[in-house]
Amino acid sequence: MEFSIKASAPEKLKTGCLIVAAFSDKGLCAQAESLDAASKGQLARLVKRDLEDKAGSLLSLPLLPGVAAQRVVVLSLGKQADYNDKALRTALGALGRWLAARDCGDAALCATDLIPATGNLPAVLRTAGQLLQDAAYRFHAPSARKEPRKVGTSKIDFILVARSDNAARNALAQGAAIAEGMALTRDLGNLPANVCTPTYLAETAQKLGKQYKFKVTVFDKAGIKRLNMGSFLSVTQGATEPPRFIVMEYLKGKPGAAPIVLVGKGITFDTGGISLKPGLGMDEMKYDMCGAGSVLGTFKAIAQMGLALNVIGLIPSTENMPAGNATRPGDVVRSMSGQTIEILNTDAEGRLILCDALTYAERYKPAAVVDIATLTGACITALGHQTSGLMANDDDLARELLDVGVAAGDRAWQLPLFDEYQDQLKSNFADIANIGGPPAGSITAGCFLSRFTKAYKWAHLDIAGTAWKSGADKGATGRPVPLLTQFLIRRAKA
Incomplete structure (x- = not known):
């Protein structure tokens, strides 16, 4: 248009x-x-x-x-x-x-x-x-x-009483760019999982990097292993589709300025693994990569508008499949951080790939890190399909994201990360368990991720209820590209 x-x-x-x-x-x-x-x-x-x-x-x-x-x-x-x-x-x-x-x-x-x-x-x-x-x-x-x-x-011509200035023209261009980013995110989510594989996501990132001239690095399974991402690799074991770890470096801000890092969950299909999901509605698990899709869509938006900011995108991507060699409940794996994890439920896999990406983010000495994931059904129970869940280890960062969410019409709501919830993740056999039981499931998932984010300011967006719609309007929504893009626009002005 x-x-x-x-x-x-x-x-x-x-x-x-x-x-x-x-x-x-x-x-x-x-x-x-x-x-x-x-x-x-x-x-x-x-x-x-x-x-x-x-x-x-x-x-x-x-x-x-x-x-x-x-x-x-x-x-x-x-x-x-x-x-x-x-x-x-x-x-x-x-x-x-x-x-x-x-x-x-x-x-x-x-x-x-x-x-x-x-x-x-x-x-x-x-x-x-x-x-x-x-x-x-x-x-x-x-x-x-x-x-x-x-x-x-x-x-469409926008008719004003007076001549427009640069601010008006730039704002209109930003709105169009956000919609373009949302369209990419929606396309990726709506594609079937036999098309939108981890390799397809990596190729999409590489095309964006070539088009808008930013660096993209893609690690294959051997590269992921060299990074000692044992938690990420545990999820890949049952899949025949090869995993990918995608790193995008959009460095258009001041040289040397600390970047914002976006981390997107890229499970291109989630069966639950050995902890198999019910069959009804499992086709919608192609949307489990919408966190990754939102990072790619946000990069398209900011690149199209030429935003003057340093932004890193990290996307760990794999399928989660049951197989004879798949990770079992009770297995213990070692994450990139060195922390060991007892996997009590293989359907709580998103946090297992995100935690290694969050550890990788430390090398950038970031100004802030935001991860985006269709992480928990419990978030849908708590907030429905209107509002994304937000957790953070920094109140100022949380408030910033809440405010831009309101301004963008893409709202989030903050949930607590009190230390008392951490007790639910205790394990007799490892440093941490990957689930904390039914009570406060979204919060304990956030608590798990917080164990890997102590080196920087961090926020987590649970978009399980907002990334796609079911029923007659079934399809990806493109959220939270508006929230993320407005957040980055504001940071570029700061």
Whole structure:
């Protein structure tokens, strides 16, 4: 989708579709009033009669008298007193779906009238660019059928009262870049596990590195062994697909400045191993690599916008399969850190690959490390599918991520990491057990990871409930690319 910014009188624009805004209780917004004057009050009369009250409702009016556009679409923002960031996102999401389903050729959105949500034009443009482009996302599934003709509006002009500045243009470009990153993350998640293998993830990283000129190093199984990643290797034992450890180094910030490290769980299919999962719904375990996918998507977003920051991406990737040589419950393995782990449940494998990657992260002397993982079903029980779980060993880092999550519409909620929970991970046969039992399952998973993050500021995002949807809307969501990208944008400005 192509975006641009213009300053123009809305009623004079020759466009396939002109979008204006209205409040259900206050009527037309300022830019729409010029259309009403041109139509001699007809627009206001039709809006009062036919536009529904709730935010996101749409009224389509072809050939409005006195207006050059072929069609005028009025977007309801709900009641003015209730207008906030959520209402803005609801309205833009509905508009994006409408535009994605119709080939209007080009469209123009009167963007100035959307500003009251934040009082911040760049924030509105960033949100609009992200949501409108994300609404146009389509996964092209393998099929014997001929690909249907592409439908949807391909170009949108954002109409402002005054000429835009660099901040406005950059924000719109950032929103589009975030949506591009989300699209990559969604594509990777939606691909079947026989296509999106650890090798495929590594090749995707290498293509990004070549396209955007950053360094990518890929370790094969022998390389992983040389790194003494015994915990990671224990998960790979039953798999025939070769594992990969992917290292991406995006160094566009100040030379020598401490980087941010993102660590993404890359289990490309999770059977549970010997601790086999139930068959119902197991097909969705192709989404167990969405943490890795979100790191790749975030790298695409920041590289596309040319963000001036040093960022490292670490992706340990393998399948978790049952086999005669697979790791068994009760086995003890030695992690890269030297700590030994009693594996009581082979379906708690994500933490076993992440802990070695988190130890590897120490070599970068990072400013902060954030790991992202579809780690625990317990997080879905606690927070549902709306909010990601967050744990951290640094309260300031946790607050920073919570704040940017709100700003990005990609929220997280902090769970405690009290020392008392660590007792659940005691083992009679190793330094630590890989599970702590049913109580506080998400928290004890975070406690396990915290044992490997004592050298730096660290946060953990459990995205088990937010990385994909089930049912009729089944598919990857692209989260938490918006949260991660906004976090990095803010760090680049600091």
